[in-house]
Amino acid sequence: MSWDDKRPMSPHLQVYKLPLTAKLSIVHRGTGTALFIGLILMVWVLAAAAAGEESWQSMHGFLSSWFGKLVLFGFTFSLYFHLCNGIRHLFWDMGKGLELEYAHKSGIAVIVASVILTVLTWLIA
Amino acid sequence: MAEFKLPANSIVKIGKTFSAPKGGDKEQAKNTRKFIIYRYDPAIDENPRTDTFELDLDNCGPMVLDALLKIKDEMDSSVALRRSCREGICGSCAMNIDGGNTLACTKSIADIKGDVKIYPLPHQPVIKDLVSDLTHFYEQYASVEPWMKNDTEIAPDKERLQTKQDREKLDGLYECILCACCSTSCPSYWWNSDRYLGPAALLNSYRWIADSRDEATEKRLDDLEDPFKLYRCHTIMNCTEACPKGLNPAKVIAKIKQKMIKRKIS
Numbered sequence: 001m002s003w004d005d006k007r008p009m010s011p012h013l014q015v016y017k018l019p020l021t022a023k024l025s026i027v028h029r030g031t032g033t034a035l036f037i038g039l040i041l042m043v044w045v046l047a048a049a050a051a052g053e054e055s056w057q058s059m060h061g062f063l064s065s066w067f068g069k070l071v072l073f074g075f076t077f078s079l080y081f082h083l084c085n086g087i088r089h090l091f092w093d094m095g096k097g098l099e100l101e102y103a104h105k106s107g108i109a110v111i112v113a114s115v116i117l118t119v120l121t122w123l124i125a
Numbered sequence: 126m127a128e129f130k131l132p133a134n135s136i137v138k139i140g141k142t143f144s145a146p147k148g149g150d151k152e153q154a155k156n157t158r159k160f161i162i163y164r165y166d167p168a169i170d171e172n173p174r175t176d177t178f179e180l181d182l183d184n185c186g187p188m189v190l191d192a193l194l195k196i197k198d199e200m201d202s203s204v205a206l207r208r209s210c211r212e213g214i215c216g217s218c219a220m221n222i223d224g225g226n227t228l229a230c231t232k233s234i235a236d237i238k239g240d241v242k243i244y245p246l247p248h249q250p251v252i253k254d255l256v257s258d259l260t261h262f263y264e265q266y267a268s269v270e271p272w273m274k275n276d277t278e279i280a281p282d283k284e285r286l287q288t289k290q291d292r293e294k295l296d297g298l299y300e301c302i303l304c305a306c307c308s309t310s311c312p313s314y315w316w317n318s319d320r321y322l323g324p325a326a327l328l329n330s331y332r333w334i335a336d337s338r339d340e341a342t343e344k345r346l347d348d349l350e351d352p353f354k355l356y357r358c359h360t361i362m363n364c365t366e367a368c369p370k371g372l373n374p375a376k377v378i379a380k381i382k383q384k385m386i387k388r389k390i391s
Binding site: 003005006007008009010011012013014015016017018019021022025089092093094095098099100103 | 382
Protein backbone atom coordinates (compact mmCIF):
# COMPACT_ATOMS: atom_id res chain seq x y z
CA MET A 1 0.00 0.00 0.00
CA SER A 2 1.65 3.22 -1.08
CA TRP A 3 1.43 6.28 1.13
CA ASP A 4 0.39 9.30 -0.88
CA ASP A 5 -0.90 11.27 2.09
CA LYS A 6 0.76 14.56 3.05
CA ARG A 7 -0.01 13.81 6.67
CA PRO A 8 2.30 11.47 8.57
CA MET A 9 1.55 7.78 9.00
CA SER A 10 1.35 6.85 12.67
CA PRO A 11 4.05 4.37 13.81
CA HIS A 12 3.10 0.70 13.62
CA LEU A 13 5.78 -2.05 13.76
CA GLN A 14 8.10 0.55 15.30
CA VAL A 15 5.99 0.82 18.47
CA TYR A 16 3.73 -2.24 18.62
CA LYS A 17 4.59 -4.93 21.17
CA LEU A 18 3.65 -8.01 19.17
CA PRO A 19 1.96 -10.74 21.24
CA LEU A 20 3.18 -14.37 21.05
CA THR A 21 0.49 -15.25 18.52
CA ALA A 22 1.76 -12.54 16.16
CA LYS A 23 5.41 -13.54 16.57
CA LEU A 24 4.58 -17.16 15.76
CA SER A 25 2.64 -16.00 12.72
CA ILE A 26 5.81 -14.31 11.47
CA VAL A 27 7.86 -17.46 12.16
CA HIS A 28 5.25 -19.49 10.26
CA ARG A 29 5.77 -17.27 7.22
CA GLY A 30 9.53 -17.38 7.63
CA THR A 31 9.69 -21.16 7.91
CA GLY A 32 7.35 -21.47 4.93
CA THR A 33 9.73 -19.39 2.85
CA ALA A 34 12.70 -21.39 4.17
CA LEU A 35 11.00 -24.64 3.15
CA PHE A 36 10.37 -23.29 -0.34
CA ILE A 37 14.02 -22.37 -0.79
CA GLY A 38 15.07 -25.58 0.99
CA LEU A 39 13.17 -27.70 -1.51
CA ILE A 40 15.13 -26.14 -4.35
CA LEU A 41 18.34 -27.03 -2.49
CA MET A 42 16.96 -30.53 -2.00
CA VAL A 43 16.52 -30.93 -5.76
CA TRP A 44 20.09 -29.72 -6.15
CA VAL A 45 21.28 -32.40 -3.71
CA LEU A 46 19.36 -35.08 -5.64
CA ALA A 47 20.75 -33.82 -8.93
CA ALA A 48 24.27 -33.99 -7.49
CA ALA A 49 23.67 -37.57 -6.37
CA ALA A 50 22.34 -38.50 -9.81
CA ALA A 51 25.27 -36.90 -11.63
CA GLY A 52 27.78 -39.47 -10.42
CA GLU A 53 30.21 -40.12 -7.62
CA GLU A 54 32.43 -37.10 -8.09
CA SER A 55 29.65 -34.52 -7.87
CA TRP A 56 28.07 -36.38 -4.96
CA GLN A 57 31.38 -36.35 -3.10
CA SER A 58 31.66 -32.57 -3.41
CA MET A 59 28.00 -32.16 -2.33
CA HIS A 60 28.60 -34.53 0.57
CA GLY A 61 31.62 -32.45 1.53
CA PHE A 62 29.45 -29.33 1.63
CA LEU A 63 26.66 -31.02 3.62
CA SER A 64 29.21 -32.30 6.16
CA SER A 65 30.74 -28.86 6.68
CA TRP A 66 29.49 -26.76 9.61
CA PHE A 67 27.65 -24.46 7.21
CA GLY A 68 25.99 -27.35 5.40
CA LYS A 69 24.91 -28.82 8.72
CA LEU A 70 23.53 -25.47 9.81
CA VAL A 71 21.43 -25.29 6.63
CA LEU A 72 20.16 -28.84 7.18
CA PHE A 73 19.40 -28.09 10.84
CA GLY A 74 17.48 -24.96 9.85
CA PHE A 75 15.56 -26.97 7.26
CA THR A 76 14.66 -29.62 9.84
CA PHE A 77 13.40 -27.03 12.32
CA SER A 78 11.48 -25.18 9.60
CA LEU A 79 9.82 -28.41 8.54
CA TYR A 80 8.71 -29.34 12.07
CA PHE A 81 7.62 -25.84 13.05
CA HIS A 82 5.61 -25.35 9.87
CA LEU A 83 4.05 -28.79 10.28
CA CYS A 84 3.11 -28.30 13.96
CA ASN A 85 1.85 -24.76 13.44
CA GLY A 86 0.01 -25.95 10.33
CA ILE A 87 -1.89 -28.42 12.50
CA ARG A 88 -2.70 -25.51 14.85
CA HIS A 89 -4.07 -23.61 11.87
CA LEU A 90 -6.23 -26.61 10.92
CA PHE A 91 -7.85 -26.54 14.36
CA TRP A 92 -8.43 -22.81 13.98
CA ASP A 93 -10.05 -23.43 10.60
CA MET A 94 -12.48 -25.74 12.38
CA GLY A 95 -13.21 -22.85 14.75
CA LYS A 96 -11.44 -24.51 17.68
CA GLY A 97 -8.81 -23.10 20.05
CA LEU A 98 -9.34 -19.47 19.12
CA GLU A 99 -9.80 -18.20 22.66
CA LEU A 100 -6.73 -16.21 23.75
CA GLU A 101 -5.85 -18.69 26.50
CA TYR A 102 -5.82 -21.68 24.12
CA ALA A 103 -4.12 -19.77 21.33
CA HIS A 104 -1.28 -19.03 23.76
CA LYS A 105 -1.06 -22.58 25.06
CA SER A 106 -1.10 -24.11 21.59
CA GLY A 107 1.57 -21.62 20.53
CA ILE A 108 3.88 -22.70 23.32
CA ALA A 109 3.08 -26.35 22.51
CA VAL A 110 4.11 -25.75 18.88
CA ILE A 111 7.46 -24.27 19.96
CA VAL A 112 8.19 -27.09 22.39
CA ALA A 113 7.10 -29.81 19.95
CA SER A 114 9.10 -28.46 17.02
CA VAL A 115 12.26 -28.08 19.13
CA ILE A 116 11.93 -31.61 20.58
CA LEU A 117 11.26 -33.15 17.15
CA THR A 118 14.22 -31.31 15.64
CA VAL A 119 16.60 -32.40 18.40
CA LEU A 120 15.29 -35.98 18.29
CA THR A 121 15.78 -36.14 14.53
CA TRP A 122 19.36 -34.97 14.84
CA LEU A 123 20.10 -37.36 17.70
CA ILE A 124 18.77 -40.32 15.72
CA ALA A 125 20.05 -39.37 12.27
CA MET B 126 4.02 -5.46 -1.04
CA ALA B 127 4.16 -4.59 2.60
CA GLU B 128 6.13 -1.47 3.47
CA PHE B 129 7.62 -2.02 6.92
CA LYS B 130 9.29 1.36 7.29
CA LEU B 131 7.64 4.70 7.92
CA PRO B 132 7.51 7.23 5.06
CA ALA B 133 10.12 10.02 5.31
CA ASN B 134 7.56 12.59 6.50
CA SER B 135 6.47 10.27 9.31
CA ILE B 136 9.77 9.48 11.03
CA VAL B 137 9.36 10.44 14.68
CA LYS B 138 11.87 12.91 16.16
CA ILE B 139 12.61 13.59 19.83
CA GLY B 140 10.77 16.67 21.13
CA LYS B 141 10.58 18.69 24.32
CA THR B 142 10.59 17.61 27.95
CA PHE B 143 8.30 19.04 30.63
CA SER B 144 9.22 18.37 34.27
CA ALA B 145 6.64 17.69 36.96
CA PRO B 146 5.32 20.91 38.46
CA LYS B 147 6.12 21.36 42.12
CA GLY B 148 3.36 20.21 44.45
CA GLY B 149 1.09 22.58 46.37
CA ASP B 150 3.77 22.84 49.08
CA LYS B 151 7.33 23.71 48.20
CA GLU B 152 8.22 20.03 48.06
CA GLN B 153 9.13 18.40 44.73
CA ALA B 154 6.81 15.56 43.64
CA LYS B 155 8.11 12.10 44.63
CA ASN B 156 5.90 9.61 42.82
CA THR B 157 6.58 10.75 39.27
CA ARG B 158 6.20 9.02 35.95
CA LYS B 159 7.24 10.02 32.46
CA PHE B 160 4.59 10.13 29.74
CA ILE B 161 6.11 10.07 26.28
CA ILE B 162 3.52 11.36 23.86
CA TYR B 163 3.44 11.47 20.05
CA ARG B 164 3.00 15.00 18.76
CA TYR B 165 2.23 16.21 15.28
CA ASP B 166 1.15 19.72 14.40
CA PRO B 167 -0.28 20.13 10.88
CA ALA B 168 0.24 23.90 11.12
CA ILE B 169 4.01 23.65 11.08
CA ASP B 170 6.07 21.94 8.41
CA GLU B 171 7.87 19.48 10.67
CA ASN B 172 8.01 15.74 11.21
CA PRO B 173 6.14 14.30 14.18
CA ARG B 174 8.01 14.18 17.50
CA THR B 175 7.62 12.72 20.97
CA ASP B 176 7.31 15.10 23.92
CA THR B 177 8.03 13.89 27.44
CA PHE B 178 5.82 14.99 30.31
CA GLU B 179 6.75 14.17 33.88
CA LEU B 180 3.68 13.80 36.08
CA ASP B 181 3.14 13.59 39.82
CA LEU B 182 1.03 10.42 40.13
CA ASP B 183 0.06 11.27 43.72
CA ASN B 184 -1.83 14.17 42.24
CA CYS B 185 -3.42 12.43 39.26
CA GLY B 186 -6.34 10.09 38.53
CA PRO B 187 -5.65 6.37 38.02
CA MET B 188 -6.21 6.02 34.28
CA VAL B 189 -4.07 7.03 31.33
CA LEU B 190 -6.85 9.36 30.20
CA ASP B 191 -6.65 11.15 33.57
CA ALA B 192 -2.95 11.71 32.97
CA LEU B 193 -3.54 12.98 29.42
CA LEU B 194 -6.19 15.44 30.59
CA LYS B 195 -3.93 16.60 33.43
CA ILE B 196 -1.17 17.23 30.91
CA LYS B 197 -3.60 19.13 28.67
CA ASP B 198 -5.00 21.15 31.58
CA GLU B 199 -1.79 21.98 33.41
CA MET B 200 1.26 21.55 31.15
CA ASP B 201 0.48 21.90 27.45
CA SER B 202 -3.02 22.81 26.33
CA SER B 203 -2.13 22.12 22.68
CA VAL B 204 -2.12 18.30 23.15
CA ALA B 205 -4.92 16.98 20.93
CA LEU B 206 -6.89 13.82 21.69
CA ARG B 207 -10.40 12.47 21.32
CA ARG B 208 -12.32 11.53 24.44
CA SER B 209 -15.88 11.57 25.63
CA CYS B 210 -17.46 9.07 28.00
CA ARG B 211 -14.40 8.20 30.16
CA GLU B 212 -15.90 4.77 30.91
CA GLY B 213 -15.12 2.56 27.92
CA ILE B 214 -18.36 2.78 26.01
CA CYS B 215 -17.86 5.53 23.42
CA GLY B 216 -14.57 4.30 21.94
CA SER B 217 -13.24 7.81 21.32
CA CYS B 218 -9.97 7.61 23.28
CA ALA B 219 -8.61 4.54 21.45
CA MET B 220 -4.84 4.90 21.06
CA ASN B 221 -1.60 2.94 21.26
CA ILE B 222 -0.51 2.83 24.89
CA ASP B 223 2.56 0.90 26.07
CA GLY B 224 2.82 -0.88 22.72
CA GLY B 225 -0.79 -2.05 22.50
CA ASN B 226 -4.04 -0.56 21.27
CA THR B 227 -6.58 0.16 23.96
CA LEU B 228 -8.82 2.85 25.45
CA ALA B 229 -7.00 5.49 27.51
CA CYS B 230 -9.98 5.71 29.87
CA THR B 231 -9.94 2.05 30.92
CA LYS B 232 -6.17 1.56 30.89
CA SER B 233 -4.74 1.86 34.39
CA ILE B 234 -1.40 3.68 34.74
CA ALA B 235 -0.47 1.17 37.48
CA ASP B 236 -0.60 -1.65 34.89
CA ILE B 237 2.24 -0.08 32.91
CA LYS B 238 5.87 -0.56 33.90
CA GLY B 239 8.32 2.27 33.29
CA ASP B 240 7.67 5.22 30.99
CA VAL B 241 4.18 5.43 29.52
CA LYS B 242 4.48 5.67 25.74
CA ILE B 243 1.42 6.94 23.93
CA TYR B 244 0.96 6.99 20.15
CA PRO B 245 -2.07 7.38 17.90
CA LEU B 246 -3.72 4.23 16.51
CA PRO B 247 -1.04 2.61 14.28
CA HIS B 248 -0.64 2.98 10.51
CA GLN B 249 -3.26 5.71 10.10
CA PRO B 250 -3.01 9.24 8.73
CA VAL B 251 -2.48 11.59 11.67
CA ILE B 252 -4.62 14.72 11.86
CA LYS B 253 -2.99 16.10 15.00
CA ASP B 254 -1.14 14.45 17.90
CA LEU B 255 -3.21 11.45 19.06
CA VAL B 256 -6.06 12.11 16.65
CA SER B 257 -5.92 9.86 13.59
CA ASP B 258 -8.15 9.98 10.53
CA LEU B 259 -10.58 7.06 10.68
CA THR B 260 -12.60 7.98 7.56
CA HIS B 261 -11.49 4.84 5.71
CA PHE B 262 -12.27 2.68 8.74
CA TYR B 263 -15.83 4.07 8.89
CA GLU B 264 -16.27 3.64 5.13
CA GLN B 265 -15.35 -0.01 5.49
CA TYR B 266 -17.88 -0.34 8.31
CA ALA B 267 -20.54 1.21 6.07
CA SER B 268 -19.57 -1.15 3.24
CA VAL B 269 -20.83 -4.19 5.19
CA GLU B 270 -24.26 -2.49 5.32
CA PRO B 271 -24.66 -2.78 9.08
CA TRP B 272 -28.42 -2.63 9.31
CA MET B 273 -31.21 -5.18 9.26
CA LYS B 274 -32.35 -6.33 5.84
CA ASN B 275 -35.72 -7.95 5.87
CA ASP B 276 -38.26 -7.82 3.05
CA THR B 277 -40.99 -9.71 4.88
CA GLU B 278 -43.97 -7.43 5.35
CA ILE B 279 -44.99 -6.94 8.93
CA ALA B 280 -47.68 -4.75 10.47
CA PRO B 281 -46.20 -1.47 11.75
CA ASP B 282 -47.43 -2.18 15.27
CA LYS B 283 -45.77 -5.64 15.39
CA GLU B 284 -42.23 -6.51 16.41
CA ARG B 285 -39.89 -8.91 14.63
CA LEU B 286 -39.58 -11.57 17.28
CA GLN B 287 -36.49 -13.58 18.06
CA THR B 288 -36.06 -16.60 20.32
CA LYS B 289 -33.86 -16.32 23.35
CA GLN B 290 -31.42 -18.77 21.75
CA ASP B 291 -31.24 -16.70 18.55
CA ARG B 292 -30.69 -13.54 20.56
CA GLU B 293 -27.78 -15.20 22.36
CA LYS B 294 -26.03 -15.70 19.01
CA LEU B 295 -25.47 -11.94 18.97
CA ASP B 296 -23.53 -11.93 22.24
CA GLY B 297 -19.90 -11.07 21.64
CA LEU B 298 -20.92 -9.16 18.50
CA TYR B 299 -23.32 -6.39 19.43
CA GLU B 300 -20.96 -5.05 22.11
CA CYS B 301 -18.50 -3.65 19.56
CA ILE B 302 -18.02 0.10 20.08
CA LEU B 303 -16.10 0.69 16.81
CA CYS B 304 -13.07 2.13 18.57
CA ALA B 305 -10.78 0.70 15.83
CA CYS B 306 -8.33 -0.81 18.35
CA CYS B 307 -8.59 -4.20 16.63
CA SER B 308 -8.31 -3.20 12.98
CA THR B 309 -5.38 -0.85 13.59
CA SER B 310 -3.55 -3.53 15.61
CA CYS B 311 -3.63 -5.99 12.71
CA PRO B 312 -0.47 -6.26 10.55
CA SER B 313 -2.58 -7.62 7.71
CA TYR B 314 -4.70 -4.48 7.94
CA TRP B 315 -1.57 -2.32 8.05
CA TRP B 316 -0.31 -3.76 4.75
CA ASN B 317 -3.63 -4.23 2.97
CA SER B 318 -6.25 -1.91 4.47
CA ASP B 319 -7.07 -0.66 0.97
CA ARG B 320 -8.66 -4.03 0.22
CA TYR B 321 -8.86 -6.02 3.48
CA LEU B 322 -11.89 -5.01 5.56
CA GLY B 323 -10.21 -5.62 8.91
CA PRO B 324 -11.54 -7.28 12.08
CA ALA B 325 -14.01 -4.56 13.14
CA ALA B 326 -15.92 -4.41 9.84
CA LEU B 327 -15.90 -8.22 9.55
CA LEU B 328 -17.19 -8.67 13.10
CA ASN B 329 -19.97 -6.21 12.36
CA SER B 330 -20.80 -7.99 9.13
CA TYR B 331 -21.15 -11.23 11.09
CA ARG B 332 -23.34 -9.45 13.65
CA TRP B 333 -25.97 -9.30 10.86
CA ILE B 334 -25.11 -12.67 9.30
CA ALA B 335 -25.81 -14.25 12.70
CA ASP B 336 -29.05 -12.32 13.27
CA SER B 337 -32.09 -14.59 12.81
CA ARG B 338 -34.21 -11.59 11.74
CA ASP B 339 -31.89 -10.62 8.89
CA GLU B 340 -32.73 -12.16 5.50
CA ALA B 341 -29.65 -11.09 3.52
CA THR B 342 -27.19 -13.70 4.83
CA GLU B 343 -26.38 -15.11 1.38
CA LYS B 344 -25.88 -11.66 -0.12
CA ARG B 345 -23.65 -10.66 2.80
CA LEU B 346 -21.51 -13.77 2.33
CA ASP B 347 -21.37 -13.16 -1.45
CA ASP B 348 -20.00 -9.68 -0.76
CA LEU B 349 -17.24 -11.04 1.47
CA GLU B 350 -16.22 -13.81 -0.96
CA ASP B 351 -13.04 -12.09 -2.08
CA PRO B 352 -9.33 -12.89 -1.75
CA PHE B 353 -8.74 -9.65 0.16
CA LYS B 354 -11.90 -8.45 1.94
CA LEU B 355 -12.07 -11.53 4.19
CA TYR B 356 -9.19 -13.86 3.46
CA ARG B 357 -6.33 -11.50 4.37
CA CYS B 358 -7.00 -12.61 7.95
CA HIS B 359 -4.15 -14.98 8.85
CA THR B 360 -5.22 -15.50 12.48
CA ILE B 361 -2.45 -13.31 13.87
CA MET B 362 -4.83 -12.55 16.75
CA ASN B 363 -3.62 -9.02 17.55
CA CYS B 364 -7.28 -7.99 17.22
CA THR B 365 -8.46 -10.25 20.02
CA GLU B 366 -5.47 -9.26 22.16
CA ALA B 367 -6.29 -5.58 21.69
CA CYS B 368 -10.10 -5.47 22.02
CA PRO B 369 -10.88 -3.35 25.09
CA LYS B 370 -14.34 -4.91 25.29
CA GLY B 371 -12.95 -8.45 25.50
CA LEU B 372 -14.48 -9.52 22.19
CA ASN B 373 -12.87 -12.09 19.88
CA PRO B 374 -12.84 -10.83 16.27
CA ALA B 375 -10.36 -13.56 15.22
CA LYS B 376 -12.87 -16.23 16.21
CA VAL B 377 -15.72 -14.39 14.50
CA ILE B 378 -13.72 -14.17 11.26
CA ALA B 379 -13.06 -17.93 11.52
CA LYS B 380 -16.84 -18.42 11.77
CA ILE B 381 -17.38 -16.41 8.58
CA LYS B 382 -14.76 -18.55 6.80
CA GLN B 383 -16.56 -21.69 8.03
CA LYS B 384 -19.88 -20.41 6.69
CA MET B 385 -18.20 -19.80 3.33
CA ILE B 386 -17.01 -23.40 3.16
CA LYS B 387 -20.27 -24.89 4.42
CA ARG B 388 -22.36 -23.21 1.76
CA LYS B 389 -19.87 -24.34 -0.92
CA ILE B 390 -20.11 -28.03 0.00
CA SER B 391 -23.80 -28.25 0.89
